[in-house]
Amino acid sequence: MMASDTGASTVTPQVAAVVDAVVKEFAADRTRLMDIVQAIQHCLGQIPDAAVHAVAAGLGIHAVQVEDMVSFYAFLNREPKGRFHIRLSKTPVSLMKGAAEVAQAFAKAAGVSIGGTSPDGEFTVEWTSDIGMADQEPSALINGTVVTDLTPLDPPAIIAALRQVRTANTLPLFPGLDSQGAALSQARVASSLVQTGPIIFRQGGRGDGVRSALTLSPEGVIQEMTKAKLRGRGGAGFPTGLKWKLCRQSISEEHHVVCNADEGEPGTFKDRVLLTEVPDLVFDGMTIAGYALGARHGLVYLRGEYAYLWDALQDVLRNRRRLGLLGHNVCGREGFDFDIRIQLGAGAYVCGEESALLESLEGKRGAPRDRPPFPTDRGYLQQPTAIDNVETFACVTRIMEEGADWFVGYGTRESTGTKLLSVSGDCPHPGVYEVPFGITVNELLDLVGASDAAFVQVGGPSGQCVAPKDFGRRIAYEDLSTGGSVMVFGPGRDVLDVARQFTEFFVEESCGWCAPCRVGTTLLKKNLEKILDDRGTLADITAIEALATTVTRMSRCGLGQTAANPILTTMRNFPQAYEARLQPEPFLPRVTLREALAEAVVVQGREPVSEEERA
Numbered sequence: 001m002m003a004s005d006t007g008a009s010t011v012t013p014q015v016a017a018v019v020d021a022v023v024k025e026f027a028a029d030r031t032r033l034m035d036i037v038q039a040i041q042h043c044l045g046q047i048p049d050a051a052v053h054a055v056a057a058g059l060g061i062h063a064v065q066v067e068d069m070v071s072f073y074a075f076l077n078r079e080p081k082g083r084f085h086i087r088l089s090k091t092p093v094s095l096m097k098g099a100a101e102v103a104q105a106f107a108k109a110a111g112v113s114i115g116g117t118s119p120d121g122e123f124t125v126e127w128t129s130d131i132g133m134a135d136q137e138p139s140a141l142i143n144g145t146v147v148t149d150l151t152p153l154d155p156p157a158i159i160a161a162l163r164q165v166r167t168a169n170t171l172p173l174f175p176g177l178d179s180q181g182a183a184l185s186q187a188r189v190a191s192s193l194v195q196t197g198p199i200i201f202r203q204g205g206r207g208d209g210v211r212s213a214l215t216l217s218p219e220g221v222i223q224e225m226t227k228a229k230l231r232g233r234g235g236a237g238f239p240t241g242l243k244w245k246l247c248r249q250s251i252s253e254e255h256h257v258v259c260n261a262d263e264g265e266p267g268t269f270k271d272r273v274l275l276t277e278v279p280d281l282v283f284d285g286m287t288i289a290g291y292a293l294g295a296r297h298g299l300v301y302l303r304g305e306y307a308y309l310w311d312a313l314q315d316v317l318r319n320r321r322r323l324g325l326l327g328h329n330v331c332g333r334e335g336f337d338f339d340i341r342i343q344l345g346a347g348a349y350v351c352g353e354e355s356a357l358l359e360s361l362e363g364k365r366g367a368p369r370d371r372p373p374f375p376t377d378r379g380y381l382q383q384p385t386a387i388d389n390v391e392t393f394a395c396v397t398r399i400m401e402e403g404a405d406w407f408v409g410y411g412t413r414e415s416t417g418t419k420l421l422s423v424s425g426d427c428p429h430p431g432v433y434e435v436p437f438g439i440t441v442n443e444l445l446d447l448v449g450a451s452d453a454a455f456v457q458v459g460g461p462s463g464q465c466v467a468p469k470d471f472g473r474r475i476a477y478e479d480l481s482t483g484g485s486v487m488v489f490g491p492g493r494d495v496l497d498v499a500r501q502f503t504e505f506f507v508e509e510s511c512g513w514c515a516p517c518r519v520g521t522t523l524l525k526k527n528l529e530k531i532l533d534d535r536g537t538l539a540d541i542t543a544i545e546a547l548a549t550t551v552t553r554m555s556r557c558g559l560g561q562t563a564a565n566p567i568l569t570t571m572r573n574f575p576q577a578y579e580a581r582l583q584p585e586p587f588l589p590r591v592t593l594r595e596a597l598a599e600a601v602v603v604q605g606r607e608p609v610s611e612e613e614r615a
């Protein structure tokens with residue numbers, strides 16, 4: 001008997017009506033489970049037991065499958081939350097900018113402790129991982145709406161404004177937010193585009209790249225990507241031309257193009273800026289990929305934190321359909337049909353990993369797949385799929401507009417073109433910078449006005465912590481590789497505490513599938529905390545090194561394989577920070593055994609046996 005039939009909870013008429021309507025809206029398609037549960041949560045404020053069972057029945061699957069999926073995502077609520085759900089972005093940068101004080105102010109104004117819901121059911125105040133606003137921290141999501149640049153003075157006014165709101169799905173404009181004359185997405189979040197370069201933020205993306213691609217054969221387009229030496233901007237730097245070639249060669253009735261807009265790496269926000277400022281450039285790139293791969297379907301996996309971009313992006317897609325840039329016979333080319341759908345994520349960093357992303361796209365929990373087979377052979381719905389980063393697709397368009405020879409004129413031999421960097425932390429001008437590959441850390445610090453940086457985290461928590469002695473190193477695939485995150489830390493910042501926070505991030509974001517990552521990251525954090533508490537010795541360093549090797553080598557996916565990097569790179573580049581905290585001798589507890597057992601002695605009425613007596 002299917003669990004959905006057990007009637008474990010009573011389905012009220014309201015729940016039944018909502019589930020029925022939503023399941024119908026998505027044609028009872030099991031692969032749309034993510035949309036289905038999100039829509040239910042939108043209506044009911046949570047996904048109660050009764051809804052889990054009703055959805056399972058509606059889709060003809062087991063309730064455990066629905067439960068398994070729902071319980072995986074941070075933004076899906078099985079338990080009731082406050083009418084207003086305030087999620088505060090917790091990152092080293094947000095804490096540096098005062099997020100702890102802002103959180104306290106929210107808690108006080110709402111009458112709730114952090115992590116809890118107020119007794120009147122109005123407010124839940126919680127921490128969440130980086131929401132992609134490192135350039136304007138402290139920031140928060142309130143029922144999905146982004147608020148930025150918060151100070152401890154803001155929460156009372158925000159909470160007071162929320163108390164006046166009748167429906168939780170329509171929020172007021174909060175103090176300090178100006179919607180006058182600006183698109184809603186720009187009104188809520190500053191784009192912070194500080195420096196444009198020759199490639200990305202130019203006039204483009206109006207179909208010229210697609211039309212230019214259509215003058216070539218699909219193989220010719222792939223050759224052009226190879227000639228441009230385009231490498232993926234999502235972090236790994238895989239050659240895009242080769243990925244597309246492998247995908248095209250894979251025989252199947254359908255091929256798919258997926259744009260990875262999960263952008264969960266703390267400190268990264270350049271994809272958010274791309275999707276805000278030049279979405280057409282990205283959609284042109286996806287359409288070019290569709291032509292090159294023989295794909296009819298494109299999917300954008302948009303992180304749940306960027307849900308506020310949804311309406312604006314749908315407008316852009318509608319406009320493209322009107323202009324003949326999407327849909328049937330794209331740009332008038334007989335037989336070239338291509339369209340794009342956006343799938344919203346639900347707050348799981350691991351879903352940026354391409355195989356976890358595919359699982360999530362199919363409406364399952366975002367657990368990474370075993371590889372091989374690679375997505376280019378068996379990706380979305382087990383069909384050949386090319387997954388590329390938002391910025392990669394923007395580059396594709398510009399290569400088709402201007403040519404591969406033009407593109408290789410920028411950057412280095414191994415890293416052609418430019419790179420978008422999201423710069424945050426202790427610098428006067430945080431934001432997105434388009435820079436040529438090969439720029440040194442020193443040159444970048446000059447550009448952003450950070451004259452006294454003590455260390456720089458390049459590539460997010462999974463990247464490298466760079467010391468001043470290495471500021472001459474270059475940002476490029478052949479030296480310091482990054483998906484785009486650059487966090488600057490000034491004098492007085494504690495490098496070990498930053499490493500601890502990043503390690504905690506991995507503990508929280510581990511999907512839990514494999515023990516080396518699930519257990520290993522927790523142990524790494526505990527060991528590091530011991531050193532931070534001035535209780536560590538050289539033996540703990542040896543233990544950390546052994547543990548880090550296991551976690552790196554034995555973890556199943558890139559999350560675990562890079563989770564030890566915050567500790568490893570700080571140990572390598574800042575040994576003095578560790579040495580300064582180590583105790584010369586093994587830690588000895590300050591209380592004696594007799595003192596510790598004093599209470600037990602009274603209760604039990606007998607003395608502990610000493611070592612001598614035992615002998």
Ligand SMILES: Cc1cc2nc3c(=O)[nH]c(=O)nc-3n(C[C@H](O)[C@H](O)[C@H](O)COP(=O)(O)O)c2cc1C
Pocket residue numbers: 231232233234235236237238260261262263264265349350351352353354355387388389390392557558559
């Ligand atoms: C834990 C983890 C998270 C990732 N997050 C992202 C992400 O948010 N965006 C992204 O483009 N790539 C991310 N990646 C890399 C993707 O797996 C994949 O390599 C990338 O989307 C390929 O696109 P590209 O070739 O254009 O870089 C992540 C990888 C790992 C291991």
Ligand code: SF4
Pocket residue numbers: 350367368509510511512513514515517518555556557558559560561
């Ligand atoms: S390495 Fe971590 S995130 Fe990756 S599969 Fe294992 S537990 Fe999950």
